[in-house]
Structures are given as C-alpha cells and as structure tokens.
Amino acid sequence: MTANADQNGGPAYGRAFADWRGACTDDWRAYTRHGFVQGLGDGSLPRAAFIHYLRQDYVFLHHFARAWALGIVKSADIHEMQACTATVNALVQDEIRLHVEVCAKAGIGLDELEATAEAPANMAYTRYVLESGYSGDFLDLMAALAPCVLGYGEIGARLAAGDPAPDYAEWIGTYASAEYQGLCHDVGALIDRAVKIRLGDEPAATPRWQALQHRFKTATRLEVAFWDMGLRPE
Ligand SMILES: Cc1ncc(CN)c(N)n1
Numbered sequence: 001m002t003a004n005a006d007q008n009g010g011p012a013y014g015r016a017f018a019d020w021r022g023a024c025t026d027d028w029r030a031y032t033r034h035g036f037v038q039g040l041g042d043g044s045l046p047r048a049a050f051i052h053y054l055r056q057d058y059v060f061l062h063h064f065a066r067a068w069a070l071g072i073v074k075s076a077d078i079h080e081m082q083a084c085t086a087t088v089n090a091l092v093q094d095e096i097r098l099h100v101e102v103c104a105k106a107g108i109g110l111d112e113l114e115a116t117a118e119a120p121a122n123m124a125y126t127r128y129v130l131e132s133g134y135s136g137d138f139l140d141l142m143a144a145l146a147p148c149v150l151g152y153g154e155i156g157a158r159l160a161a162g163d164p165a166p167d168y169a170e171w172i173g174t175y176a177s178a179e180y181q182g183l184c185h186d187v188g189a190l191i192d193r194a195v196k197i198r199l200g201d202e203p204a205a206t207p208r209w210q211a212l213q214h215r216f217k218t219a220t221r222l223e224v225a226f227w228d229m230g231l232r233p234e
Contacts, residue, residue, distance in 0.1 A: 011157060013150050014188030016195050016212075019204065020146065024217035031147065031220050032155050036227040040172065043165025046233075050168065051106050053230030055116040058099040060226070063126035064148060065091045070133040071141055076197060080138065083190040087149070090183050098174045121229035125222035132215060139198055139208070142191045143215035147223055153184035 005011060006018045021028050036053070039045030068091065071084035103113050129148075133141035156175025164172050174180060199206045 011150075011154050011184070012188075013153065013184050014192045016191045016203070017146060017150055017188050020143065020213050020216035021150075023213040024220055027217055027220045027224065028147075028151075031151055031223045031227070032158070034224060034227040036230050037155055037159070040168040041159045041162060041164045043167035045168065047106075048233045049231050050171075051103065051108070052233035053227075054099050054102055055108070055113060056119050056122050056226075056229065058096065058103070058113050059116050059118050060122055060126060061091050061096050061099070063122075063130065064145070067126070067129045067133055067141065067145060070130065071138065071145070074133060074138040074141055076138065076194070080190065080194060083186060087183065087187060090179075094179065095174065098170060102170060119229050121222075121225045125219070125226055128222060129219060136215075137198075138194055139212060140215060142194060143212040144219045146187070146191060146216055147219045149187050150184050151220070151223060153181055156180060 006013075010018060010021050012018075036045060036049070039049075065088050068084050068087045071087075072081050075081045075084060100110065100113065104110075129141070129144040132144035152175045156172055156177075159172045160176030195203045199208060203209055
C-alpha cells in the first residue's frame with residue numbers, strides 16, 4: 001500500500017470512491033487490469049488497436065464533456081458548478097490534446113478525427129452516463145462519471161510506477177501526471193462533499209446508496225466493454 005493508497009489498496013480519491021470501488025472489486029479489476037491496459041504498460045498493444053481506441057476516445061471525450069456540463073445544470077451551489085467547470089475544461093483543453101497530437105503523428109488530421117464513426121460500445125457507455133444525469137440527480141450523474149475519471153487516474157499511476165515500456169509513454173504520462181492526479185483528488189472531494197450535503201454523514205445507511213453503487217458498477221462494466229472494443233480495430 002502506497003502513501004497515497006486508501007485502506008483497500010486503491011488510490012485515496014475519497015470515501016465514496018473507496019466504497020463504490022470496494023462494492024464491485026471483480027468488475028473494477030477487469031477494468032483496471034484489462035489486457036488493453038497491460039498492453040499499454042508492457043508495450044505489447046498493437047499500434048492499430050491503440051489508434052482505433054484513441055479515435056473512439058476522442059469522440060468519447062466530447063460526450064463526457066457534455067455530461068460534466070450537465071453536472072453544472074444539476075449543481076446545488078457555486079462550489080459544485082466550479083468543480084464541474086474545471087473538469088469540463090480539463091477534458092476539452094488538456095486531455096483531448098493527447099488524442100489530437102498522437103493522431104496527428106499517425107497522419108490523422110483534425111477533420112478526419114472529427115469524422116470518426118462512433119462504435120456501439122462508445123454509444124452505450126456515453127449515453128448511459130448522460131441518461132444518468134438527465135433522469136437522475138447530481139449524485140446519480142457523479143456515480144456514473146466516477147469510474148471514468150478515477151479509474152484512469154488509478155491505471156496511469158500504477159503503470160507509471162511499474163517501469164513501463166516506452167511505446168505508450170505519452171498516454172501513461174498524461175494520466176499519471178500531477179495535473180490529472182490533482183483532478184482525481186478534486187473530483188473525489190467533490191463527490192464526498194455532494195454526498196454529505198444530500199445524504200448526510202452515514203450515506204451507506206440511506207436507501208439510495210445501493211442504487212449509487214450499482215450505477216458505479218454499471219459504468220465500470222461499460223469501461224471494460226470500451227477496452228474490449230479497443231482491441232478490435234476494424
Ligand atoms: C473510455 C474512457 N474512460 C476514461 C477516460 C479518462 N477521462 C477516458 N479518456 N476514456
């Protein structure tokens with residue numbers, strides 16, 4: 001367990017994250033230790049699969065930015081609005097730069113990137129998250145969004161600490177960076193504060209908790225399906 005780990009061995013991104021992650025350990029492991037992830041770490045991932053994934057992820061980030069913008073709509077106060085705004089900004093200004101730059105080096109320009117046809121696994125995941133926000137409240141949306149932000153934080157930190165092969169250093173460096181790790185801590189704190197405001201000090205004792213755990217688990221499974229899709233370039 002590292003200094004930054006919580007008591008379950010996961011990164012210390014907050015209490016709600018630790019609980020939700022701990023309630024779906026098999027699915028979480030399938031997501032964060034997926035063959036695609038192992039291939040990023042040891043360099044064995046075929047380049048075609050990586051570029052295929054990255055193009056889909058470029059589309060994914062558009063929808064995720066929309067979902068975080070929906071968080072602004074569903075916010076209870078200025079603190080939540082500011083935190084959601086910062087995350088939208090991190091997605092569309094910082095994270096997406098990786099996708100644009102790596103694809104440009106592979107000969108895929110911005111127009112071609114924008115014209116990427118969305119894969120069904122991408123649609124299933126992003127629309128699930130957006131629907132969680134449309135029909136649910138701020139907590140429903142956060143439970144569906146958390147595996148995305150925090151899972152990549154956990155993966156990036158673990159791969160970077162494990163002496164990775166140089167092939168995917170840019171990808172690993174993006175998610176292991178101080179900026180991305182800071183974002184994960186901010187999002188974890190946002191969720192804990194939102195839980196406290198809405199469900200009090202003993203949220204696990206409230207009738208809503210299981211439904212939130214279930215939303216987190218469903219989004220985690222959709223992350224697994226996204227990696228599966230990444231391994232199947234047409
Ligand atoms: C599918 C997916 N999940 C998570 C992330 C990290 N924001 C991402 N870029 N793509």
